[in-house]
Amino acid sequence: MEFKPLRAFIEVVRQGSFSKAAEILFATQSTVSKAIKQLEDELGVPLIERFKKRNVPTKAGEIVYHRGLKLLAERDDLLKELDEIRGLKQGRLRLGISPVGSSTLFAPLFARYNQLYPGIEVELIEHGSDKLAGCLRPGDRDFAGTLLPMPEEFDCQPIRSEPLVALLASNHSLATKHSISLLELKEIPFILFGSGFTLHRMIIDACQRAGFEPKIVAQSSQIDFMLELVSAGLGVTFLPQMIAMQRQNKQIHSLLLKEDKLQWNMAMTWRRNSYLSEAAKAWLALVREVHVHG
Numbered sequence: 001m002e003f004k005p006l007r008a009f010i011e012v013v014r015q016g017s018f019s020k021a022a023e024i025l026f027a028t029q030s031t032v033s034k035a036i037k038q039l040e041d042e043l044g045v046p047l048i049e050r051f052k053k054r055n056v057p058t059k060a061g062e063i064v065y066h067r068g069l070k071l072l073a074e075r076d077d078l079l080k081e082l083d084e085i086r087g088l089k090q091g092r093l094r095l096g097i098s099p100v101g102s103s104t105l106f107a108p109l110f111a112r113y114n115q116l117y118p119g120i121e122v123e124l125i126e127h128g129s130d131k132l133a134g135c136l137r138p139g140d141r142d143f144a145g146t147l148l149p150m151p152e153e154f155d156c157q158p159i160r161s162e163p164l165v166a167l168l169a170s171n172h173s174l175a176t177k178h179s180i181s182l183l184e185l186k187e188i189p190f191i192l193f194g195s196g197f198t199l200h201r202m203i204i205d206a207c208q209r210a211g212f213e214p215k216i217v218a219q220s221s222q223i224d225f226m227l228e229l230v231s232a233g234l235g236v237t238f239l240p241q242m243i244a245m246q247r248q249n250k251q252i253h254s255l256l257l258k259e260d261k262l263q264w265n266m267a268m269t270w271r272r273n274s275y276l277s278e279a280a281k282a283w284l285a286l287v288r289e290v291h292v293h294g
Contacts, residue, residue, distance in 0.1 A: 001042065003075055006068045008035035009047060010138065013065050016054045039064075073139035077275040091279040094123045096132040096144035099221055100199065101243055101266060105160060105291070106145060113286055120279045128197030128221070136271055142280045147198040148265040156267040157284065159291040162240035164262045165254040169233045175253035182259060183210045189217035189235035191226050199264070203238055206262050227252060240264035 011021040012032065022029045040047050047061035057065050083091045093113075097106055110122060127135070132144035136154065150156055166185060168175050174184065186207075193200045200219070207214045217235045220226050224247075226237045231251040239247075244254045268287050270276070276284070 001071075002038075003072065005035040005039040005042075006064075007072060008032050009039050009061075010065060010068050010072065012036060012048060012055055013057050013061065014134065016056070018055060069138040073137075073271070073274070076139040080275050080277040080280075083277055083279070088117050088120060088278050088282060090119045091277060092121045092123060093277075093279045093283055094140070094142045095283075096125050096127060096135050096141040098129055098132065098145055098147070098197070098266075099126050100193070100197070100223065101160070101240060101264075102126070102145065104242065104246070105266060109286060109290060112290070113283060116286070117279065117282060120282075128194060128200070130198055130201070131196040133269075136269065139271065139274070142276070143268050143270050143283065146267060146269045147202075148267050150267070150269055153272055154269045155272045156269045157287060157292070158265065158267045159287065160242070160264075160266045162242045162264040162266075164238050164257045164259070164264055165241050165244045166257055167227065167230050167237050167239060167244060167252050167254050169230055170251055170253045172233070172253070174255070177255050179256040179258050181210070182207055182257065183212070185236050186210075186212045186214065190214040191218045191220070191229050191235045191237040192216055193226075194219045194221055197221070199238070202262060206259055209261075223247070 008021065008025060008027070011024050012018055015021045015024065018029050018032050022032045025032065036048060043060070043064065045060040046058050047064055048055050049058050113120070113122065125135070125141070129144075129146040132141070132146050133150065133154070135141045136144050145159070146156075148156060148158065166180055168188075174180060182203075190203070192203060195201075204214070218226070218229055223239070223243065227247060229235065230237050231249075238257070241254070241256070248254075268284065270280075270284075
């Protein structure tokens with residue numbers, strides 16, 4: 001079995017779409033379709049069926065998908081071990097980070113890592129923590145900067161813990177407060193990160209624990225855009241205190257959230273028991289040096 005058709009099939013299942021899978025794989029939709037047909041011909045069973053405008057795996061496809069994830073992860077581990085022969089003079093480090101807090105926590109690390117190991121190519125993607133976990137499982141990423149808690153299938157190195165703050169327009173009637181609970185904000189429209197962000201789920205879960213469903217007026221992955229909406233009086237948004245302080249302005253007032261279970265806990269995460277190349281070990285050592293011992 002060739003790995004390229006298998007990788008194409010797995011991406012179609014993950015995205016539910018041939019066109020979206022093609023974008024991820026930097027291929028044409030026709031190339032992806034041919035790869036799936038090649039895999040189906042080789043295995044002798046249909047793997048994909050159309051259901052309500054979405055491509056879903058057949059029963060056989062589900063088996064191939066789950067087995068394929070393990071095969072691709074094992075293949076990547078094999079290639080990493082072979083890279084050891086060349087040491088740290090060349091190689092690749094595949095990282096995933098969240099747009100929230102990355103410039104503060106990770107940009108200095110990237111610069112230092114490049115200075116120490118100029119021959120290592122750093123391949124970077126940005127997603128919310130939930131989507132990054134999906135990239136770690138099949139071995140698409142060596143590490144991801146994600147929010148805790150994470151499932152037990154992952155190992156984590158905690159990096160930073162911050163309280164959350166609510167951000168309102170400075171002329172809002174509640175902006176005179178120093179701290180506030182979610183229940184006090186229930187009548188205000190919420191401006192949240194997209195559903196692929198752990199912070200989105202954390203806020204929704206906390207509201208449900210408080211006994212209400214928030215009215216979500218906007219979702220985005222862009223902090224500056226969300227703050228512009230807050231400044232315009234559209235609603236309230238939520239950020240780690242560290243990030244909110246970096247973006248202070250006269251149009252926005254921040255209030256500490258009085259929610260004990262709401263804490264922004266950032267960690268560097270990787271697959272438990274996965275093989276770590278020398279390039280990956282060097283990255284993890286640098287993370288620990290800067291954010292744990294530094």
